Amino acid sequence: xxxxxSLINGLCxxxxxxxxxxxxxxxxxxxxxxxxxxxxxxxxxxGRAGYFExxxxxxEEMQExxxxxxxxxxxxxxxNGFCKKGMLVEAEALFQDMVSRDVQPNVxxxxxxxxxxCKQGELQKARKQVEDMKRSGISPSIVTxxxxxxxxxxxxxxxxxxxxxxxxxxxGLSPDAITYTILISAYCNTSSxxxxxxxxxxxxxxxxxxxxxxxxxxxxxxxxxxRMQDAENLFExxxxxxxxxx
RNA sequence: AAAGCCACUACU
Numbered sequence: 001x002x003x004x005x006s007l008i009n010g011l012c013x014x015x016x017x018x019x020x021x022x023x024x025x026x027x028x029x030x031x032x033x034x035x036x037x038x039x040x041x042x043x044x045x046x047g048r049a050g051y052f053e054x055x056x057x058x059x060e061e062m063q064e065x066x067x068x069x070x071x072x073x074x075x076x077x078x079x080n081g082f083c084k085k086g087m088l089v090e091a092e093a094l095f096q097d098m099v100s101r102d103v104q105p106n107v108x109x110x111x112x113x114x115x116x117x118c119k120q121g122e123l124q125k126a127r128k129q130v131e132d133m134k135r136s137g138i139s140p141s142i143v144t145x146x147x148x149x150x151x152x153x154x155x156x157x158x159x160x161x162x163x164x165x166x167x168x169x170x171x172g173l174s175p176d177a178i179t180y181t182i183l184i185s186a187y188c189n190t191s192s193x194x195x196x197x198x199x200x201x202x203x204x205x206x207x208x209x210x211x212x213x214x215x216x217x218x219x220x221x222x223x224x225x226x227r228m229q230d231a232e233n234l235f236e237x238x239x240x241x242x243x244x245x246x
Numbered sequence: 247a248a249a250g251c252c253a254c255u256a257c258u
Contacts, residue, residue, distance in 0.1 A: 008252095040252040047253090076253040083254095111254040118255095146255040153256095178256045185256070213257035246257075 008038050017045050028065045036068045043074055047081020052090070055081065072098070076109040083116035091116060107133070107141045114144060118151025126151060140171060146178050153186035161186065177203070181214045188221035196221065212243045 011020035020042060027034055039062040046054040055078045062068040075098040082091035091113065099105060110133040117126035126148060130140060145168040152161035165175055165183060180203040187196035196218060203210060215238040222231040238245065 035252085037252040042252095044253060071252095073253050078253090080253055108254045113254095115255065141254085143255045148255090150256065176255095180256095182256050211257070216257075 008041050017042070017049070020045070034062075034066055034068075036062070036071060036074070039066075039068065040071075040073045040077055044077035044081070047078045048084065050081070050085055052078070052081065070098075070103070072103055072106050072109055075103060076106075076112060079109060080112045083112055086116075086120070088116055088120065105133075105136070105138065107138050107144065110138065111141065111143050111147060115147045115151075118147055118154075121151075121155060123148075123151055123155065123157075140168075140173070142168070142173050142176050142179065145173065146176070146182060149179060150182050153182060156190075158183075158186055158190065158192075175206075175208075177208045177211060177214070180208060181211060181217070184214055185217040188217040191221070191225075193221050193225060209241070210238075210243075212238065212246050215243065216246055 008020045008023065011017065011023070024034060024038065024042065039058055043055050043058050046052075046058070059070050059074065059078075062070065062074075075094060079091045079094050079098075082088070082094065095105070095109065095113065098109075110129060114126045114129050117123070117129060130144065130148070133140065133144075145164060149161045149164050152158070152164065162183065165179055168175065168179075180199055184196045184199050184203075187193070187199065200210065200214070200218060203214075215234055219231045219234050219238075222228075222234070235245070
């Protein structure tokens with residue numbers, strides 16, 4: 001099962017979807033039972049490529065051939081495909097369709113929608129989606145917060161982004177390396193270098209591992225400011241951590 | 247060792 005999945009997944013990632021699909025057809029003909037995961041990776045790959053018709057075909061095929069009902073991952077994959085192409089109307093419609101079929105949403109599919117709203121600059125809709133999610137009994141995850149924090153940062157609302165980063169603790173969550181990297185990059189981009197450095201230190205204190213993009217943001221900002229020694233020190237530190245410069 | 251190896255967030 002895992003081997004089939006990784007094989008199909010590998011083919012999909014290599015954009016050899018026709019082969020992946022052919023393999024599935026062959027398996028169906030031989031009467032080999034296919035997992036829902038195998039179908040889902042196919043939906044994901046076609047969705048990312050924008051072949052939405054194909055996705056709907058697969059939704060039907062999986063039911064007809066294997067009696068598999070699409071689950072939240074099947075829907076999530078296609079909703080994500082729509083969202084990444086900016087097709088929010090279709091994404092919302094599909095989400096509603098899923099709910100009407102009694103497939104329970106989870107935090108991840110909400111996050112997909114929330115991210116799409118943020119990327120379109122629809123912060124109000126994003127927040128509303130978070131409220132809807134909470135009301136239906138689903139708690140936000142750190143990804144939910146990171147998504148909102150990024151959305152706010154991009155629109156220059158760093159104050160609120162920073163505030164959210166504090167408030168996520170009220171939900172029993174802890175910021176992760178991505179939370180810090182988003183904020184550090186945002187502060188660097190607005191030349192609030194001191195603030196960025198403070199966050200970097202805080203991150204260290206919490207034992208969160210900076211990534212190469214965390215360093216990249218700090219080092220390039222320091223270079224811009226002519227703080228070559230600081231930049232070099234950070235560069236050394238990055239190398240010591242076996243992170244490659246990007 | 248166990249887990250994980252089907253969809254979500256920074257950078258790419």
